[in-house]
Amino acid sequence: MADVVTYREAVAEGIAREMRRDDTVVCLGEDIAEAGGVFKTTVGLLDEFGPERIWNTPISEQAIVGAAMGAAMTGIRPVAEIMFSDFLACCWDYLANEIPKVRYMTGGQVTVPLVVRTANGGGLGFGAQHSQAVENWAFAVPGLKIAAPSTPADVVGLMAAAIRSDDPVVVFEHKGLFASKGDPAPADHVVELGRAATVRDGTDVTIVALASTVPTALAAAERLAADDISCEVIDLRCLVPLDVATVLASLERTSRLVVVEENPYQGGWGGTLVSIVADEGFDLLDAPIKRIAAACVPLPFADALEDQVIPNADAVADTVRTLAAY
Amino acid sequence: MTEPDLLAMYEQMHVIRKTEKAAHDLFMAGLVKGTTHLASGHEAVAVGASAALRPDDYVFATYRGHHHAIARGAAPEECLAELMSKATGLCQGKGGSMHLTKASSGMLGSYAIVGSHLPMAAGAAWSAQLRGTGQVAVAFFGDGATNIGAFHETLNLAAVWKLPVLFVCENNLYMEYTPIGTVTSVPNPAADRAGAYGLPGHVIDGNDVLAVHDAVAGAADRARAGDGPTVIEAQTYRHYGHSRSDPATYRPAEEVEHWLARDPLPLAHSRFTELGVDAADLDAAEQRAEQTVAAAVDAAKNAPDADPAEAFTDVWADGGSAWRT
Structure with missing residues (x-):
């Protein structure tokens, strides 16, 4: 194992670890397959898990997150990528009205074990529509869990907890941290959600x-x-x-x-x-x-x-x- | 279909009609709060489609969804109890008229943001495809949903991924209070868009329960065979206004008259007698429906009110609502 890993590598590693242990974990998003993600956070996943589990989508944020929700309600654990967190606004109905509410408004008849992961935050000069830190948008909606790791090991540990959670979790990956380095996560590393x-x-x-x-x-x-x-x-x-x-x-x-x-x-x-x-x-x-x-x-x-x-x-x-x- | 199948469909259509009438009357009596979007007139779509599906198929409906809940196995009593804020309601009082759900029989919810559930149905179909179960998913939606972005995103994605999903539009000619034709670029708002995504689109008589059954059965077979989605546009008409507060005075009298003459219930009666079903048996089925709904109204009225403690349950999968330490 390398002495240090990047935060970017930890994203793919965290997803891969969960995909190895649970074959209901499936990824979908724009450019996540052959391209390995625009931030290279899904590099290697297509090679290891194949097109049956790594699905490229059109630029259709509502379809991505809405389909992830329907799949999560029916036995799959989808990991949906929204490329930049600013684009959550394009599918906000699902984050605000659908995913966090469906369990409650059906009296607990359904669960939605899904992860929406997204590149959040500024500092890279992407301008007003690709740089926002929008974790507070999600924080305004009861019914969503929210993780935002700061180190490579926490990326892996929180990703594990998020994917294993039976509740919907939004994982904010910080694009300004992708190149940062830190200790690799130990084997079977899980960081419990809600533990500072x-x-x-x-x-x-x-x-x-x-x-x-x-x-x-x-x-x-x-x-x-x-x-x-x-x-x-x-x-x-x-x-x-x-x-x-x-x-x-x-x-x-x-x-x-x-x-x-x-x-x-x-x-x-x-x-x-x-x-x-x-x-x-x-x-x-x-x-x-x-x-x-x-x-x-x-x-x-x-x-x-x-x-x-x-x-x-x-x-x-x-x-x-x-x-x-x- | 066998004669018992036809009688069951006929009885179910009457159960829906009478449940909707009861919902209307209970609202007028002040026993239902909020609003209701009644589906009287749409019975043939729900009953015909449901009869063509497997018990383990998935159904997603809209805020006008009482008929789909009942067609998929929800009891009128638990529907009316939900409308009346009772503890015995389908959602224990946390859903209401617009969110009737019966997940245990594959009815995965009624969604009140127009068009929002089309991607969910595609996702459930994707899940069935991934798990290799042979299930299909059906999204029922109104004509108004065909101008929402999610409709177009979903038709494209479902076509590209060849998902086992059916898109069934209940075109009742009005997007709330506005004639759909005045705000849509094509005459058949759902079916005419299907071709843009390489999908088959069929316009059918949505008041003829057998026509709906046959169209859905064909599309479901196609989906199960791996040939992808179908768009079905069922032409129908609502007998009440858009919602509780709408007297629907914007609809021309001759149009209303035309559609009431094509009421799906008498139409089913004549279609089924043509097929050899005894009229007396159909009338007996209607009587049973009457009794079922009358008993459901009584039971719902006498049920305990929703438990206030329910307000703080079911946010999370552990059953609770804690958000902080």
């Missing part, structure tokens, strides 16, 4: 992050350590189930909270998280809660502009300093 990871221990300030903002938070924490500010960094890994308990437990040590999101401040997931902290953890706090999220504008194209919109380590470090001094 404390990725750096600290005592002064808790930084809660998700996917791309985890390396951002860790970079800020490293810088702040030089100033004797000790940050605890929590990688939520999932938005639903939301691991509030891990956040509150951290605040018992630090009493200060910064939440770092890539989705827009307006309607971002951090709003829900901090409202719970304000409600249930107010007595733990010694300072105001701070949210750092994307600016409430469409994602611009030019690097100099995009850098203004997406949270970076400088912004996180500056905010933590003000909190630590509070």
